Amino acid sequence: VDIVRLRESFARVAMHGDEVPLFFYSDLFIKNPEVRDLFPISMEAQRGHLVEALVKIVSQADNAEELGAFLSGLGRDHRKFGAVAGHYDAVGASLLATLEHFSGPAWTPELAADWTAAYQLIASVMTEAARVDENVHPPWWKGKVVACEQRAFNISVLFVRPEPSLDYRPGQSVAMECPARPRLWRYYSIANAPRPDGLLEFHVRLVDGGAVSLALTSAAMAGTEVRLGPPVGVLTLDAAAADRDLLLVAGSTGLAPLKAILEQVSSRSRPPRVHLFFGARTAGELYDLDSLEKMAAQHPWLTVTPVVSEGPKFAGETGSLPDVVCRKDNWSGRDAFLAGGSEMVRETAARLASAGMPQDQIHTEDFGWSEL
Amino acid sequence: VTTVWSDETDRITPEELQIVTFPMTRLGRRGYEEDAVQEFLVLVHAEFVRLMNERASLWQEVQRLRKRIVAAQADGDSSGVLFGEADAHVHAVRILSAAQVTADRYVADAQAYSSRVTEEARLRRDDIVREAHQHSDMILEEAHARAREAAVTALNEAVPQSPSPSEREWQAAQAELAYLRTYGDVYRAHMRAYTEGVLRGIEDWENRQAASLHEVSDGQPVARRSISW
Numbered sequence: 001v002d003i004v005r006l007r008e009s010f011a012r013v014a015m016h017g018d019e020v021p022l023f024f025y026s027d028l029f030i031k032n033p034e035v036r037d038l039f040p041i042s043m044e045a046q047r048g049h050l051v052e053a054l055v056k057i058v059s060q061a062d063n064a065e066e067l068g069a070f071l072s073g074l075g076r077d078h079r080k081f082g083a084v085a086g087h088y089d090a091v092g093a094s095l096l097a098t099l100e101h102f103s104g105p106a107w108t109p110e111l112a113a114d115w116t117a118a119y120q121l122i123a124s125v126m127t128e129a130a131r132v133d134e135n136v137h138p139p140w141w142k143g144k145v146v147a148c149e150q151r152a153f154n155i156s157v158l159f160v161r162p163e164p165s166l167d168y169r170p171g172q173s174v175a176m177e178c179p180a181r182p183r184l185w186r187y188y189s190i191a192n193a194p195r196p197d198g199l200l201e202f203h204v205r206l207v208d209g210g211a212v213s214l215a216l217t218s219a220a221m222a223g224t225e226v227r228l229g230p231p232v233g234v235l236t237l238d239a240a241a242a243d244r245d246l247l248l249v250a251g252s253t254g255l256a257p258l259k260a261i262l263e264q265v266s267s268r269s270r271p272p273r274v275h276l277f278f279g280a281r282t283a284g285e286l287y288d289l290d291s292l293e294k295m296a297a298q299h300p301w302l303t304v305t306p307v308v309s310e311g312p313k314f315a316g317e318t319g320s321l322p323d324v325v326c327r328k329d330n331w332s333g334r335d336a337f338l339a340g341g342s343e344m345v346r347e348t349a350a351r352l353a354s355a356g357m358p359q360d361q362i363h364t365e366d367f368g369w370s371e372l
Numbered sequence: 373v374t375t376v377w378s379d380e381t382d383r384i385t386p387e388e389l390q391i392v393t394f395p396m397t398r399l400g401r402r403g404y405e406e407d408a409v410q411e412f413l414v415l416v417h418a419e420f421v422r423l424m425n426e427r428a429s430l431w432q433e434v435q436r437l438r439k440r441i442v443a444a445q446a447d448g449d450s451s452g453v454l455f456g457e458a459d460a461h462v463h464a465v466r467i468l469s470a471a472q473v474t475a476d477r478y479v480a481d482a483q484a485y486s487s488r489v490t491e492e493a494r495l496r497r498d499d500i501v502r503e504a505h506q507h508s509d510m511i512l513e514e515a516h517a518r519a520r521e522a523a524v525t526a527l528n529e530a531v532p533q534s535p536s537p538s539e540r541e542w543q544a545a546q547a548e549l550a551y552l553r554t555y556g557d558v559y560r561a562h563m564r565a566y567t568e569g570v571l572r573g574i575e576d577w578e579n580r581q582a583a584s585l586h587e588v589s590d591g592q593p594v595a596r597r598s599i600s601w
Contacts, residue, residue: 022472023465023469026465026466027461027465029468030465042479043476044476044479153494206490208487208491209484209486209487209488209490209491210487211486214486214490
């Protein structure tokens with residue numbers, strides 16, 4: 001396979017912009033109408049994902065290790081969408097047809113052979129990863145919503161019983177799809193450490209115009225069944241030194257992964273000192289403060305500081321989270337876990353770094369794009 | 373190709389332009405609410421742009437097909453006049469793509485609309501909460517003022533020339549009692565009126581929501597634009 005030739009060919013095709021994925025999916029759906037059902041009604045985001053993945057594959061084509069990891073993840077990830085081995089041939093045929101269509105006279109038998117070989121390689125890595133994963137995980141978990149508590153006007157807490165039981169590390173997230181919004185998956189962090197009854201807690205904030213969050217925060221969610229993807233994410237204590245004290249900074253529902261970590265720490269025989277900052281716009285949106293303060297009263301190693309950004313009447317700390325956190329201390333001896341709005345996380349990480357905290361002690365994960 | 377465009381039912385029609393109404397502004401001012409009119413103008417403008425674009429692309433398509441027919445007639449080839457065999461698939465792909473783009477736009481429009489509605493609701497909620505806070509401050513303030521008055525009156529009632537210590541104590545207790553009683557009465561009356569008002573508002577809202585859900589489940593066309601105005 002001539003990588004340089006493939007890259008040139010891809011660059012030529014990519015000049016046609018959104019037309020390319022549009023053609024690809026239409027071709028795929030005309031030749032295989034049954035596949036249409038695996039996708040959401042609006043394909044706008046989907047087309048973006050496809051192009052992103054192709055760009056990544058083409059640019060990493062000579063980096064076997066990284067590309068292999070990416071494709072394996074992609075293959076595992078596609079199991080929950082209902083992709084099966086048979087679909088890969090259909091996708092390959094439509095991909096080839098699309099490349100041919102936009103290549104025009106530049107399309108030669110050699111180029112066709114190169115693309116065919118490249119796609120076969122891609123498909124084999126993805127299907128192999130999916131096949132191995134079949135021995136470990138179901139493609140997705142059923143999740144019965146056993147309770148849905150509205151904690152603030154725009155925040156609900158869901159309790160979900162997964163079937164079969166779901167193993168994860170505190171701080172990880174799962175993709176979730178609800179019956180009211182089929183084929184739209186959004187990532188939510190699990191807000192508790194694993195419990196004996198296996199229940200998972202999710203904190204959902206209503207995003208203006210958010211298709212999925214609107215459905216999830218509805219009281220009608222109780223009793224329904226959602227689908228959950230496999231646990232993902234690296235915002236876990238594995239990334240921290242075992243004996244170092246912790247700084248947890250949570251903006252709104254960014255509390256979820258940090259609360260799971262906090263619960264995990266509390267079950268240790270000798271927990272480190274933990275300072276948790278929990279920020280919200282108004283006091284009413286500090287939706288989980290009661291249970292946090294109860295924990296703090298029980299555990300001398302835990303300090304909880306609620307922070308409100310827009311409430312002049314609030315008795316506690318007021319201001320932006322990065323300001324309040326950095327006003328207190330420079331925290332440089334601790335491991336910091338930050339979660340919440342991506343702007344807050346970026347700002348806090350930068351301020352902590354400039355106050356002397358080493359980069360490898362600052363742990364973040366950006367799921368901002370998944371909030372809608 | 374034309375079926376894709378003629379299927380678009382949820383658009384501004386000339387009839388709607390004739391019957392559209394806007395809410396009147398608050399008492400004391402004349403005319404319509406400016407935001408509602410602005411919002412409508414934005415929709416009308418988008419609709420015009422859409423129509424012009426469609427007209428242009430339809431015109432191009434007509435020209436293209438005309439040329440083909442003329443060329444095919446000159447060749448004496450009557451089979452597959454409009455599209456060649458391989459062309460047919462590409463054409464089908466184009467049609468499906470156009471349909472998909474239309475669907476995407478509807479979803480995006482609906483999303484944007486829902487986003488606006490939730491944002492408005494959130495802002496209105498903030499307003500209501502703020503008003504409620506002010507209202508409760510006012511209630512407390514008034515209850516306090518009236519109670520103080522009552523206490524002063526009780527103190528001034530029939531003051532003996534030189535009250536004994538026990539009489540003074542009794543008087544102070546009377547004054548405090550009058551204060552608390554009045555404070556409680558005023559506060560309770562206001563609170564009850566206010567709470568009942570809020571409950572009426574919620575009931576009204578629930579009735580309207582139930583009615584609109586009923587309308588939707590009956591399959592009647594929902595006047596989308598009348599909801600926001």
